[in-house]
Amino acid sequence: MRRLLLLLGLLVVGAGPLGAQTTLTQPPSGQPRIAVPLEPPLAPARPAAAPESPLIAHLSQQSAEISTTFAGSSIFVFGSSAVPLGLDGADVVVVVRGPTDAVTVRRKVRILGMWFNGPSSRFENVPGFYGVAGTMPAWHVLPEELRRQYGIGLDALEFQRSGASSGNFRQALEDLRREQQLWLEDSAPVRVEAGRLFYVRLPLPATVPAGDYAVEVMLVRNRQVIAHQELPFVVERVGTAATIADVSRGQPLLYGVLCVLLAGFAGWLGSVLFRRG
DSSP states (O other): OHHHHHHHHHHHHHSOSTTOEEEEEOOSTTSOOEEEEEOOOOOOOOOOOOOOOSEEEEESOSEEEEOTTOOOEEEEEEEEESSOBSTTSBEEEEEEEOOEEEEEEEEEEEETTEEEEEEEEEEEEEESOEEEEESSOHHHHSOHHHHHHHTOSGGGOOOOEEEOOOHHHHHHHHHHHHHTTOEEESSSOOEEETTTEEEEEEEEOTTOOOEEEEEEEEEEETTEEEEEEEEEEEEEEOHHHHHHHHHHHHOHHHHHHHHHHHHHHHHHHHHHHTOOO
């Protein structure tokens, strides 16, 4: 009976708080053993939470679709800042970059009253679309070295080039893209509301190329970028426009033959419809 009571006592002591451990001490000879509870193990330390970004930006839509009736679209960027925006606070700069391609700029020369292709310069990694906007012009809030590092501003875009090295070719490329509204600089300022909210709408012309775009939003303070966020945007062709584009790239010979046949059919049809008598 004494041994049974001693065993029950050990069980009661051992059923302490969940997770607690016990150990048995060895008493002198002739005395019962005593269960001594151990301290529960410490819980592992949680990692420190990452600091929140002072900039949050979003797009109103993630893509734009180009169809046969496409007449242009826009990219609407909006967000908020943890620091005040405005004259005495921080500034927001938004940069949109489209898919890149190689572009060749040629100079026309006139010989004996006829125009021929003259010297040319080839530029690599030229963005098909480029737009920059800010609460203030980028050159006003960022030093030139940072603008060139991030490629902010048309004068900060750098390309690998081959051929003629005259600076007139680089200027001609910029003038052409500006005329096509494919390169925009400070065309629409970033608006600020309530001191911390901002938004801007950048237009996309009807000739905008399809592909993946990157929308970069930067928070600038004391001429330094203190926060940066990149948002993806896609311009894709759909319907008949997508089919025509795929055929022109995948089967150029077939595309050329179809264009010739279509032009011939249109000419014949016009002669029949407008035949005199």
